[in-house]
Amino acid sequence: MTIDVMLPYYGDVAMMKAAVDSVLNQEDKDFVLTIVDDGYPDADLPAYFQQLVDSDERVRYFRNETNLGANGNYKKCLSLVQHDVVVVMGADDIMLPNYVGTVRKAFQNPDIKIVQPGVEVIDEDGNVYLPLGDKVKAGLRRLAVGGSSEAVIAGEPIAESLITGDWLYFPSVAWRSDAILKHDFREQYNVVQDIALAMDIIMDGGKMLVTDTICFQYRRHRESDSSVRALDGRRFAEERAFFDECARDFAALGWTKAARAARLHLTSRLNAVTLTPKVVSKRMWPGLGKLVMHAVRP
Known part of the structure; x- marks a missing residue:
């Protein structure tokens, strides 16, 4: 092989x-x-x-x-x-x-x-x-x-x-x-x-x-493409779209626990919280708003 x-x-x-x-x-x-x-x-x-x-x-x-x-x-x-x-x-x-x-x-x-x-x-x-x-x-x-x-x-x-x-x-x-x-x-x-x-x-x-x-x-x-995208909010916008898609797909399969986890996406939201001090230090205010919205999104 x-x-x-x-x-x-x-x-x-x-x-x-x-x-x-x-x-x-x-x-x-x-x-x-x-x-x-x-x-x-x-x-x-x-x-x-x-x-x-x-x-x-x-x-x-x-x-x-x-x-x-x-x-x-x-x-x-x-x-x-x-x-x-x-x-x-x-x-x-x-x-x-x-x-x-x-x-x-x-x-x-x-x-x-x-x-x-x-x-x-x-x-x-x-x-x-x-x-x-x-x-x-x-x-x-x-x-x-x-x-x-x-x-x-x-x-x-x-x-x-x-x-x-x-x-x-x-x-x-x-x-x-x-x-x-x-x-x-x-x-x-x-x-x-x-x-x-x-x-x-x-x-x-x-x-x-x-x-x-x-x-x-x-x-x-430390300054990878995904890190930069995280700081300006682009990564989390993409993650949110993916989680929404997974929640629908899992629900269609009857995977209720997985669908709930997709809707919650806890570690992604916690990651957004941990990045906020760096965003503030770099004065990336548009990115800060996107991170906060991702973190508190119901």
């Missing part, structure tokens, strides 16, 4: 090269690395990418003629999937050497559509750390799996857990290709497209395997 590693790229060159190296240094060599360059303006990159392709037959490289943006490039990556399992990796994240082997073992169960392996969070300098938000994610994950080191979860319980607080680390998640291609990323979302995709697969009966085996490092940037 060859695993497709899709690497949509636009951003820091050094971090991208570290990400590429981490894939090529996998202990399990049965993978194909596909890099999709969204037109990053660096004159030296084409030669670097060509050298990768020439030196390793497992590497493919594509460059978009026009910039598609994050969600558009994710969708472009899916159009290039060739094998039964795929991961859409972040171009600044790190695969530990056991990642491909861990994922391959998890997908030995043919019923599994999504695999969330163990993840470490690293900062801009590659240091492992655990911010408050990630501590909350870890707690929600433990509750979802009942404290087990490995568990298969499905249906309303996992939908309720993830809509209460999204504890997935999208760049580390591996997907059964038939499931991800069936549902694809929703075009209207630019921040929550990952959890929306997971929800579509879960509502379609897909099962998720969660394992504590740490095999991936997720890089947390």
Whole structure:
């Protein structure tokens, strides 16, 4: 079972090269690395990418003629999937050497559509750390799996857990290709497209395997695109639309607990509260109003 590693790229060159190296240094060599360059303006990159392709037959490289943006490039990556399992990796994240082997073992169960392996969070300098938000994610994950080191979860319980607080680390998640291609990323979302995709697969009966085996490092940037969108309110507007959509979908399935959690979206509202001091310090008054409205929305 060859695993497709899709690497949509636009951003820091050094971090991208570290990400590429981490894939090529996998202990399990049965993978194909596909890099999709969204037109990053660096004159030296084409030669670097060509050298990768020439030196390793497992590497493919594509460059978009026009910039598609994050969600558009994710969708472009899916159009290039060739094998039964795929991961859409972040171009600044790190695969530990056991990642491909861990994922391959998890997908030995043919019923599994999504695999969330163990993840470490690293900062801009590659240091492992655990911010408050990630501590909350870890707690929600433990509750979802009942404290087990490995568990298969499905249906309303996992939908309720993830809509209460999204504890997935999208760049580390591996997907059964038939499931991800069936549902694809929703075009209207630019921040929550990952959890929306997971929800579509879960509502379609897909099962998720969660394992504590740490095999991936997720890089947390203080000024990431999602952080900026949070401060000016755009992230929460998108989240609110998504929660409303999920509440309707869950209700149609008879998932009353999950629908209630979607309407409440407690951790999202608490997150808006925690960001208000930073918004005030930056004098982002329109963003402050949007955060407050999101936090107190009935």
